[in-house]
Amino acid sequence: MYTDNEMMIRPARKEDLRDLWELIYQDEAPEWKKWDAPYYEFNRISWDDYLLKDNVIDQDNDWVIEVQGRIIGGVSYYWEHKPSNWLEMGIGIYDPKYWSGGFGTRALKLWINHLFHTLPLVRVGFTTWSGNHRMIAVGEKLGMTMEARLRKCRYYNGVYYDSIRMGLLREEWESNPSLFNSGES
Template sequence: MKGKKEEIVSIRPLDETDLEVVWHLRFKAPDQAYRKWNAPYFIEHDISLAAFKKRYLQDESVLPKLFGIDVGGELKGTVSYYWENERTRWLECGILIYDSRFWNGGVGTKALRLWIDELFSHIDIPRIGLTTWSGNERMMRCAEKCGFILEGRLRKVRYYQGEYYDSMRYGMLREEWQSLPNHSFE
């Protein structure tokens, strides 16, 4: 949001009412530009609100893995994590801002920094991963601004609109995060 006053960005756990907002942003809001950047090579089918809520409320362990991104008092996106392999403590995180008016203004970077801090504060892990694709240059810049290191590039494994893209694998170690001036967890 260049040229506008700086927005207050926070992250918070979602409740059932928030899930309705996220469902609307994800499937019904007029602004669906996020679909071009959030793994567009996967087909995402619209689902009913009831099915969406059931997916998240049925397994109570899911909601702590999904937080809302609050911008100026309104829910604008989500941050999440999942276990690539819980037994080996391999955790991956992600971020999604649905409202394109909040792209390119630092909201994603602020939210991702808060999420990294939250994860390292509450989960005993040595590393956080983040995976995107080479077509999403904003996400790659955001990851790098937050201190993630490009650890791997899987070449030509994402096919979208007649073109091949690379899968970009980023990672950050706990000690790397602790050495940055913007972290807050102890």
């Protein structure tokens, strides 16, 4: 578990499942999906089907973001290529009331610290799209470098957008004391 004032990130638990389903799948067209890869079709699933999914939560890879005891989203990672320790991470703040308030930046800062403290990583990164200005700004605030821009490869609402890949090296993170080693508990 890692904390930053009233916010914490922690491994997801079975008792979190209902809250997570409501945040992610309860609405037919959730607001968060307009920012999180909207070029991919959103498939709403029922509560019963959600419970039947294999590996609904993976306590190593899937953590929740909690503010004052309320789950607002999650952070996760997946291996792009595990033999070379190439990991990609993600974040979702599903409750729009918590957008543009710094919660994403703070949660991702805690998550990056966790990943660098617990895994033999040289680099962490994420992929987003040029229409998600807030996610690009989060990466910049955290000292990430735009490593790739694949031009006009994401099509959404009649417009082509770029795919953006941002990354951060361990030595860059560790050389910034305002980011490194914060929030562990």
